[in-house]
Amino acid sequence: MFRETLIGAWSLLVGMKVTLSHILRAPVTSQYPRERIEMSKAYRNVIRLIEIEEIGSHDCIDCQACVRVCPSDCINVEGERPDGMRKKRATLFEVEFALCSECGLCLDVCPTNTLGYSREYDQAGFRRDDFLYDLLDEWRDKEEGVRTRLREEEAQKAATKAAAASKVTAARKAKDEAAAKEEGPAAAGDAGNSAAEGEA
């Protein structure tokens, strides 16, 4: 009995040694509101549209692939085909962050890879609808310029295409295929169809 007590007392001292030794070590606390930390590369938060270089803006073509794959049904995309363009452009891209499960499926299916994650990590708001994000917000003012440029590019392309069209039909067919392939491999899941749809 008393032996046990002694061993017990010793074990308590050993425990205290451990905790006391930590007093001397530096705290591990990150001083959050004072220090901002960098999130990892893979970090997931609300989705956002990322800039695609050759376009100079996002490249959402309103293919609805992400809308369809999203398990939480939290994406709402609307788009239009701007006059004189073949590709569609999104006119509305809403994400209800409160519904999102940060699963990344939408990123996987996006044919143009224009979806990414926001780097934000400390959103908080006073209203429950504070988290309905309009992802096009940051792009809107650029949009007109982008469209004009895209239109020009497309027109140019069309011109080359038209030039090529005058050539043999076989050649045209081959070209069409190439164009389809361009979009194809990037898409997984059901994205394939919709990507083609967007193209059409």
Place this chain on the structure above:
Amino acid sequence: MSDPTDYAFFGALLIIGAALGIAPVVAPLFLAPRSTGAKTHDTYECGVDTEGGAWMRFDISYYLFALIFVVFEVDVLYILPVALVFGDGQYAWRDLIELSLFIGILFLAIIYAWRKGVLHWRAA
């Protein structure tokens, strides 16, 4: 006999202590808002309604401990005045024997309780 005013002073402090205890409890009555929720004044029990009264029949061990305590406390308190004069008189050895007898008898009580398993809850 000690100066009763000393104790009066102590008593006054007791009352002051009570006042100090009351003051912060009274202030919120004026300062704090009050809730009017439907269940605000119900028993707190992890968020569900409580079943039956709070009263329960407790383990007999509680009582046994209380009992040993009472008896022990009396014993121990008898030692206190004795401790003040222990070994003072000319019969120092007698004092020693008396006191050790007393403590020895106390010990017997503990041993008895131990043997009876009173000190080990589960055995009860």
Place this chain on the structure above:
Amino acid sequence: MTQTPEAATAAQTTEELLQQVRPLVHLDSLENLLNQARANSLWPLTFGLACCAIEMMAVGASRFDLDRIGAGVFRPSARQADVMILAGTISRKMGPVIKTLWDQMPAPKWAIAMGGCTIDGGPFKYPGQYAIIEGADKIIPVDVYVPGCPPRPEALFAGILKLAEKIKAGRKGPEIAA
């Protein structure tokens, strides 16, 4: 169940919404002082519902250390808590329990809805879902919402700071979208 904030008519005062009565003595300067203290001493109720609760624990742990702003004193009894952090999915069975706990907290009290689930059902909202309450504000008045699934600990931290800011400004109750 009580009315949702949306259902609250203009006639309803904040007090009614919060189910609180104003204190007997009401001086602005005093109230200011109290609000400063309240904002700096938000004791949360130890209360987790699902996954988000783990992140709530993480906020209290060494890395984030909620105690720095005085909010690290988790009280297990509703009678001693100031803020209810709803962390996780609210099932229909849990709803009344939460309401009871909320009622049993002493005024002034606040609620933070942490995670998508408590804001509007989050990942668990789907057609045919029968088991959850889609949004904490359907049961109790929520002050601050923290989105994410789960929100990072920093986000909850930010939520608590936001709540503190709100208290300091003397605002009360849920803020209904204009």
Place this chain on the structure above:
Amino acid sequence: MTAPHATTQFFHTFDNPWIAIAAATGALLGFITINALWLIWLERKVSARMQRRYGPTEVGPFGLLQTLADVVKLVGKELITPDHVHRPLYLIAPILAFAPLAALLSLLPIDADWVFHDFDITLVLLLAFSGLNVIAIFAAGWGSNNKYALLGAVRAVAQNISYEIPLLLAVIPIVLMTRSLSLHEIASAQSYPFILVQPLAFIIYFISATAETNRAPFDIPEAESELIAGFHTEYSGMRFGVFFLAEFTNMVIVCAVATLLFLGGWKGPLLPGFVWFFIKVYGLIAVMMVFRWTFPRLRFDQLMTFAWAILVPLALVNLLVTIVVLKL
């Protein structure tokens, strides 16, 4: 033996008792508040450092105002008196817990000639009034009429009374050695700290005192993980705050008594007496804090068994040895 009136007793420095009482009130109020504020801050800081965090930093410099904010907040917090409580008991319990402790503070001699007030039986008085603690706890638990509270209260009472015996038994050797029940005399009688000759008594005293103040690892009555908050489960706002204040005041008292009985009170080289006194007291409190933040808590029955089957026999043996040695 009479009261050591030789020393300047605080009370006797005033002619008018009313002024004395007013002064005492002020002093007590100041000490209790400042002590509690600083102790709670200390506790949070010590625990934080042990856990490699910072603890309060944002409110005031070094978070020093944190506890103040807590207290002010508590004052502005609603007091819920649930419908089902036994009102008289429920309402009086916090005051019962607090009042004796506040008065007891006045009995502690802080320095050789800085005695608030001293009787010839200070020690007994201290023990008697801190024994009343159980009644307050009981009133709280019973008055709350809540299962957790009642369970917590019963445990608290059982625990407190059990640890009172080893506590008393650990004090008696000192009484034997000094032939006095006055704290001031006992402390003055120590040409060397008694802990050197009575180490076992000191350990027993300290363990029992930790248990008496319901501090971890003996914090069963308020064991969060089982009983929510134990006997103060139903107490809200400042009523709970008063219990809290009482706990911290009690800590000071038991540690001060330990200092006076075993550590030589105010004695120490160089520094003035009262500084030594407070260093020792707060040192002991810091040890209590380290205990609290290191150990898991004992199960209730183990706790009782520990008191009766280990501490009491040990204390009795210690006492026997003491009287034999004193005689030889």
Place this chain on the structure above:
Amino acid sequence: MELGVQYLFVALVLVGGGMAALSRHVLYNIVGLGISLFGMAGLFLQLGSPFVAAMQLLIYLGGITVAIVFAMMLSIAMTLDPPTRTPVKTGFAAVAALTFGVGLHGLIGTASFAAAPPAPTDAWAVAHIGSALLERYNLVFETLSVVLLLAIIGAILIARPDRRGDAA
């Protein structure tokens, strides 16, 4: 002031005693007993013996009352509605108590007590109690410890449930 305090204690004793004796709820009986005991301790103090007063607090209030409370919790008495009183019994008790009180009061009235000069302050010191216990009353002292030992043994024997493990 002095007298006021004294009357305060007397009032405590009487109010507590009344509660203890007259209330029908056991809990209030106990609370009454507690109050009365506290007042009694005060009176002991007034009567010159702070030590006995402290003992009264320690043992009676901190010990005996607690034991009674625990016993009450073990028996179901608490939740039961206070049993109705049989008027006959109550009446009889009241009459008996009154007769006793009045009779004894008469007796006290007839007796005259020789007042002794108050003892010197010194004689009240606790140490004297100690030496009295060690010298004059040493047999009582030892016997008391045996009595207490027997009390423990007896109480444990009586109160402990049989080995069935049924904690009653």
Place this chain on the structure above:
Amino acid sequence: MNLESFLLLSLVLFSLGLFAVLAHRNLIAVLIGVELMMNAASLNLMAFNRFSVTDPVTGQVFVLIIIGLAAAEVAIFLSIILNLYRTRRTIDAEQLTELKG
């Protein structure tokens, strides 16, 4: 206050105790009555001790002894109550009499 008033007080207390012992059906309440009576006795002793004895020690010692005996008595009495309760499921004095035999 003089000796007589103390005696009177203790008399009242004793009568109250007597009443409790006789009137209460709950054994615990009866025990409380007994305690009141013992206290009345202690008070008497202390009063005599103060007012009509030259050496105040004896009275104090006797009160201490009374307290000690009270503790022993309470211990035994309560144990008996509990035992009765366990076997008979009641601590009502009247029912206990009825159950007898």
Place this chain on the structure above:
Amino acid sequence: MMRPKSTMELVPGDDETYYLNMGPQHPSTHGVLRLRLHLEGERILGAEPVIGYGHRAHEKMAENRDYLQFLPNTSRIDYLSGMIYNLGYCQAIEKAMQIEVPERAEYIRVICAELNRLTSHLLWLGTYLLDLGGFTPFLYAFDDREKLLDILDSVTGSRLTYCYGRFGGVSMDVDDTFLRAAADYCTYFRKRLDEYHALVTHNIIFRHRTKGVGVMGPELALDYGVSGPCLRAAGVARDLRKDEPYGIYDRFAFDIVTAEGGDCFARHMVRMGEMEQSLNIIEQAVGGIPDGPVLAPKVPKRIRPPAGEHYFAVESARGHFGMYLRSDGTDVPVRLKLRTPSFVHVATMPVVLPGTMLADTVAILGSIDIVIPEIDR
């Protein structure tokens, strides 16, 4: 097989029945479990777990979504070992559809799953100590867990509810930094384990609180279908990773940690031992990871497992996690039944708890390590 009568039956409704509710809001029921305890004194006569406070209709959800869309949900069933569930679900579908997973992905899966097991056990250790009243070990455990989460976060992007697996692999390749961090952590954590032993395992109070408490013998455990650390603590060496190796677990050398006694202390020891084994596995996996793709090249766009029944099980941090799938050949399951360990474990409470003391409840409940949504699904 011992079947407890419902506690309601056990007790005739006399006026002395005393019920105590633990939960749903209780600091140590780990979420929203509610235990209805029937007490006599401090002794527990009966215990009745009341579940459903965390019911979020996980299984129902599977019937409403296609296979891919259910994926993010898997990690929310048992949020403490979400990765294992997530990957397990992928493996189940892969098995049903006979998809080959690239080598590298298999290794990554093992590393991530074991890291996740570590986080889960660490969290258990912390909260268990919290239940027992030790606050500091809780924070140490959380601190170590944070370090793990940082590692996992760097590749999965989440801290808790991972959605990292994909049918046919994983969603993102790992880089050397990740591998190095994992290996470094192993070295670091071995040292920490010693500290935990000094602080917790050897602590006399801890031993007294857990030894001989809440004994779940091998028969009882097997009868009830207890699995995972709780089963191994009863001395039964069963571990799906060894017995029916899935993925590539057969390539690693590790032991099944068992302990004798089946009490809380044994469960503690098993978990501590398992952490060490996990470290072994991680080290081996990091050492042997090949290069290559992380996603199978030919995964059908629409997941349509062949009609019929499929079953697959993995060893989660809590035990045997089985998925029973009924498919009619479409891309939405007809039924997905999840066999979750905690559900079984909590079902043993009515037999394990009676006879113990109230204070043991938390020690026992904590030691079986439950996760509520996993019970309520």
